[in-house]
Amino acid sequence: MARQETPQDALGRLIEALRVLPGVGPKSAQRMAFYLLQHDRNGAALLAQSLGEAVETVGHCACCNTFSETPICITCSDDRRDPSLLCIVETPADQVMVEQTLSFKGNYFVLMGRISPLDGMGPNEIHFDRLLNRIEAPTAGIAVREVVLATNFTSEGEATAHYIGEVLKSKGIKVTRIARGIPVGGELEYVDAGTLARALMDRRSVS
Amino acid sequence: MARQETPQDALGRLIEALRVLPGVGPKSAQRMAFYLLQHDRNGAALLAQSLGEAVETVGHCACCNTFSETPICITCSDDRRDPSLLCIVETPADQVMVEQTLSFKGNYFVLMGRISPLDGMGPNEIHFDRLLNRIEAPTAGIAVREVVLATNFTSEGEATAHYIGEVLKSKGIKVTRIARGIPVGGELEYVDAGTLARALMDRRSVS
Numbered sequence: 001m002a003r004q005e006t007p008q009d010a011l012g013r014l015i016e017a018l019r020v021l022p023g024v025g026p027k028s029a030q031r032m033a034f035y036l037l038q039h040d041r042n043g044a045a046l047l048a049q050s051l052g053e054a055v056e057t058v059g060h061c062a063c064c065n066t067f068s069e070t071p072i073c074i075t076c077s078d079d080r081r082d083p084s085l086l087c088i089v090e091t092p093a094d095q096v097m098v099e100q101t102l103s104f105k106g107n108y109f110v111l112m113g114r115i116s117p118l119d120g121m122g123p124n125e126i127h128f129d130r131l132l133n134r135i136e137a138p139t140a141g142i143a144v145r146e147v148v149l150a151t152n153f154t155s156e157g158e159a160t161a162h163y164i165g166e167v168l169k170s171k172g173i174k175v176t177r178i179a180r181g182i183p184v185g186g187e188l189e190y191v192d193a194g195t196l197a198r199a200l201m202d203r204r205s206v207s
Numbered sequence: 208m209a210r211q212e213t214p215q216d217a218l219g220r221l222i223e224a225l226r227v228l229p230g231v232g233p234k235s236a237q238r239m240a241f242y243l244l245q246h247d248r249n250g251a252a253l254l255a256q257s258l259g260e261a262v263e264t265v266g267h268c269a270c271c272n273t274f275s276e277t278p279i280c281i282t283c284s285d286d287r288r289d290p291s292l293l294c295i296v297e298t299p300a301d302q303v304m305v306e307q308t309l310s311f312k313g314n315y316f317v318l319m320g321r322i323s324p325l326d327g328m329g330p331n332e333i334h335f336d337r338l339l340n341r342i343e344a345p346t347a348g349i350a351v352r353e354v355v356l357a358t359n360f361t362s363e364g365e366a367t368a369h370y371i372g373e374v375l376k377s378k379g380i381k382v383t384r385i386a387r388g389i390p391v392g393g394e395l396e397y398v399d400a401g402t403l404a405r406a407l408m409d410r411r412s413v414s
Contacts, residue, residue, distance in 0.1 A: 010261045010276050017257035020250030021228075022242045028230075034299050035229045036258070037265055037274055038319060043227030045262050050224035051255035054217045054240070055248050067244055069217050092241050112245060 011037070063134065065127055066092050066110040075099075075108060082106045084145035086135065088164060090114050090152060098150060106148070109134055114151060115160040126160065128167075135173060146174045153180060218244070270341065272334055273299050273317040282306075282315060289313045291352035293342065295371060297321050297359060305357060313355070316341055321363040322370055333367065335374075342380060353381045360387060 085106025268280035292313025
């Protein structure tokens with residue numbers, strides 16, 4: 001097949017194109033291309049169609065900024081949710097995780113990133129103005145009563161939470177942060193000292 | 208976003224479609240979909256196009272059976288190669304590996320599989336009749352002088368090599384098998400006993 005001599009045949013282009021996927025290098029891309037052509041051409045055709053369709057139709061919800069095909073996403077249009085609670089997450093994947101807990105019934109705002117000056121990510125890049133608009137424009141006449149910061153506990157996530165928290169508190173909005181502590185099923189012996197220290201500081205009275 | 212409630216939006220369909228890729232489960236598929244939509248829509252569009260194009264145009268070489276856009280692949284049409292040598296490999300990926308050694312200048316036949324009765328793979332599935340035709344119909348008037356079996360050293364690869372070798376030998380064709388032994392850079396202490404035993408059996412006189 002002499003890959004080196006003909007990088008511009010359809011197979012070579014497919015292998016190159018597969019490398020846009022995160023975590024896929026040249027070997028994996030080749031394996032994927034060969035697998036699809038040999039075992040699943042229908043699946044590959046469907047993937048091509050789904051990719052094209054998603055690139056065309058998926059935009060961002062005008063309300064919570066997550067991916068959505070409609071101007072307002074399904075979560076934001078769901079009137080059984082509590083519009084007085086607003087959970088702020090970094091990514092749609094984080095939102096999916098919070099949803100899967102079945103323990104949050106408010107609305108979301110998805111930053112689509114985090115504050116990270118080294119990567120050129122500032123308040124503009126996390127759509128902070130849209131977040132402020134979202135909080136200041138009441139949904140169905142109900143004002144946001146509490147903002148729950150559910151960014152990651154990485155340094156960037158913490159910086160993002162700190163920034164948003166400071167600005168919102170200065171506007172008199174109640175801001176909370178999801179709890180840090182020992183994970184469910186976690187053993188003290190194997191947890192890192194920072195987490196254990198935090199769990200001690202944030203200890204709660206036993207009811 | 209409530210993935211569970213709406214599996215049939217464009218994003219849900221993309222996540223499902225990405226799972227045709229080998230080794231990609233639900234979490235990876237979601238990560239890939241979010242990554243592409245957030246960071247590389249052009250790459251995603253190009254991937255869609257390349258997939259569609261490859262599914263349409265890539266077939267099999269009439270001569271060596273590898274993937275090819277043209278009826279005869281580039282390797283088989285290259286008249287600088289030696290048509291009297293024929294290397295048999297299981298997959299196009301294996302062919303790429305042999306090519307990369309730059310130490311084989313004959314032609315190939317790609318089985319697109321291996322004999323594996325448990326998986327329903329017999330001589331028909333590895334296109335054994337086409338292989339025989341290929342060997343019996345001389346390329347450019349030059350008969351195949353030697354068939355090099357370069358299937359894997361797994362039990363299926365060995366069974367495949369054994370089967371092909373027996374049939375070809377009964378037809379009076381010279382058949383060789385690539386060497387087993389200690390890998391380059393390998394240390395005897397860490398090599399398995401089977402490989403070391405084989406390396407001892409196949410020892411060569413030092414010139």
